[in-house]
Amino acid sequence: GQNIDQPTEMTATEGAIVQINCTYQTSGFNGLFWYQQHAGEAPTFLSYNVLDGLEEKGRFSSFLSRSKGYSYLLLKELQMKDSASYLCAVKDSNYQLIWGAGTKLIIKP
Amino acid sequence: GAVVSQHPSWVICKSGTSVKIECRSLDFQATTMFWYRQFPKQSLMLMATSNEGSKATYEQGVEKDKFLINHASLTLSTLTVTSAHPEDSSFYICSASTPGRDTEAFFGQGTRLTVV
Numbered sequence: 001g002q003n004i005d006q007p008t009e010m011t012a013t014e015g016a017i018v019q020i021n022c023t024y025q026t027s028g029f030n031g032l033f034w035y036q037q038h039a040g041e042a043p044t045f046l047s048y049n050v051l052d053g054l055e056e057k058g059r060f061s062s063f064l065s066r067s068k069g070y071s072y073l074l075l076k077e078l079q080m081k082d083s084a085s086y087l088c089a090v091k092d093s094n095y096q097l098i099w100g101a102g103t104k105l106i107i108k109p
Numbered sequence: 110g111a112v113v114s115q116h117p118s119w120v121i122c123k124s125g126t127s128v129k130i131e132c133r134s135l136d137f138q139a140t141t142m143f144w145y146r147q148f149p150k151q152s153l154m155l156m157a158t159s160n161e162g163s164k165a166t167y168e169q170g171v172e173k174d175k176f177l178i179n180h181a182s183l184t185l186s187t188l189t190v191t192s193a194h195p196e197d198s199s200f201y202i203c204s205a206s207t208p209g210r211d212t213e214a215f216f217g218q219g220t221r222l223t224v225v
Contacts, residue, residue, distance in 0.1 A: 033213055033214070037153070039150070040200065040219075040221075041219070042202055042216035042217060042218055042219050043153070043202075043204075043216050044216075045213045048213060085152055085153075087152070087153065089214070095206075096141065096158065097143065097206065097214055099153065099155055101152045101153075101154075102152030102153060104150075104152070
């Protein structure tokens with residue numbers, strides 16, 4: 001079966017760095033996405049990786065290793081507004097999105 | 110980016126009645142639409158995947174006779190919650206995508222359903 005795993009919850013301190021991991025087992029791979037979702041709102045797109053390596057976008061970076069079925073989202077200089085859920089999703093061989101359950105990130109002052 | 114419009118944003122209905130939620134892709138053709146449900150303080154839960162012109166694929170544990178999904182056109186999918194009960198109260202979100210390697214999923218604004 002297809003499966004995406006990410007931690008249920010993480011806690012970090014304002015100003016620090018946090019890494020949210022995502023491992024996947026899917027039938028084929030056509031890219032991995034990270035989304036951010038604040039409570040009561042729709043998710044917003046953060047990043048897309050299809051080749052191995054690190055993609056940097058401001059305070060957020062996303063890494064992919066296809067051979068390991070692994071990705072992480074790195075958040076630097078954490079701000080209180082970064083408290084949200086972070087969703088990992090993979091497009092399989094049929095270009096269907098397979099979603100992880102999300103990681104709830106709690107930022108403490 | 111592409112726009113997905115979801116309507117209504119919130120709805121209150123009486124127990125036993127049915128509620129229809131619409132999801133429209135405004136400036137692109139969405140061959141696939143996803144419906145999610147999210148309970149307070151929990152992550153998105155995929156309910157079903159619908160492809161235009163075919164029957165929806167429901168996730169395990171989701172009653173297809175209770176949550177009717179129609180995707181009759183490339184720009185519109187509807188979710189009907191039939192005979193709603195208070196436990197169906199939740200945040201329902203749709204997303205739409207097109208085939209292709211790097212196209213992201215675009216989300217509607219979500220619908221907050223309260224069944225009283």
